[in-house]
Amino acid sequence: MTCIRVENLSVAYGAIQALHGVTLEIREGEIVSLLGANGAGKSTTLRAISGMIPIRGGDVRYRDQSLRQVPAHRRVALGIAHVPEGRGIFPSLTVKENLALGAWTRKDGARLKASYDRVFGLFPRLAERLAQLGGTLSGGEQQMLAVARALMTDCRVMLLDEPSMGLSPLLVKEVFRALQDINARGTTMLLVEQNARMALKIAHRGYVLENGRMVLEGPAADLEGDPRVKEAYLGG
Structure with missing residues (x-):
């Protein structure tokens, strides 16, 4: 079943066209990786899906519902x-307060404790730092907090923008293991990631953007073996 479908999407920043008729599909339960060079339109695609920027043409559909007239907070x-690039946590709020903000739309008090338990099971370090200000966490801990805050929304789809940026190789592996665990429990993901090799390793399918246009798509294993992808994104 299709979870998210982006249809002929066009986005512009003033006179600058960022996306030119982009179409992609994310099926229920998948991890889909979106690859491309800096400025290709990857982050713009995520922002259009989450409602952070307006679209000029086309549509974003969630479970066959058009989101064109749905504001960002309703999409949550x-x-x-x-989970934006740069993490977007609130540095002057504690870990606990950041997590509570993730749950602001929820009315299911009985299930909320289960969400906290799940988050702390994935990221035990956050449980140890509940009273610590977000801005004083390490880069890796801030990324864990950003992912955990998204989970607190009880999301069915997670859009991730460069989750490995600025992290050590060891922390990258830890974060990606957590993403696989989250996906295995039923959360669908669209992943934008500079570490293309790691992204394709955990993805089911992938797309490649160039200058705001979709140029390749297919199973992740096929893209990993494609000479064009190897040369451009996997170091040959």
Whole structure:
């Protein structure tokens, strides 16, 4: 079943066209990786799906519902969470307060404790730092907090923008293991990631953007073996 479908999407920043008729599909339960060079339109695609920027043409559909007229906060309530590039945590709030903000749309008090338990099971370090200000966490801990805050929305779809940026190789592996665990429990993911090799290793399918246009798509294993992808994104 299709979870998210982006249809002929066009986005512009003033006179600059960022996306030119982009179409992609994310099926229920998949991890889909979106690859491309800096400025290709990857982050713009995520922002258009989450409602952070307006679209000029085309549509974004969630479970066959058009989101064109649905504001960003309502998309969160529908089950779409965005983990932005740079993490976007609140540095002057504690870990506990950041997590509580992730749950602001929820009314299911009985299930909320289960969400906290799940988050602390994935990221035990956050449980140890509940009273610590977000801005004083290490880069890896901030990334864990950003992912955990998205989980607190009880999301069905998670949009992730460069989750490995600035992290050590050891922490990258830890974060990606957590993403695989989250996906295995039923959360669908669209992943933008500079570490293309790691992204394709955990993805089911992938797309490649160039200058705001979709140029390749297919199973992740096929893209990993494609000479064009190898040369451009996997170091030959």
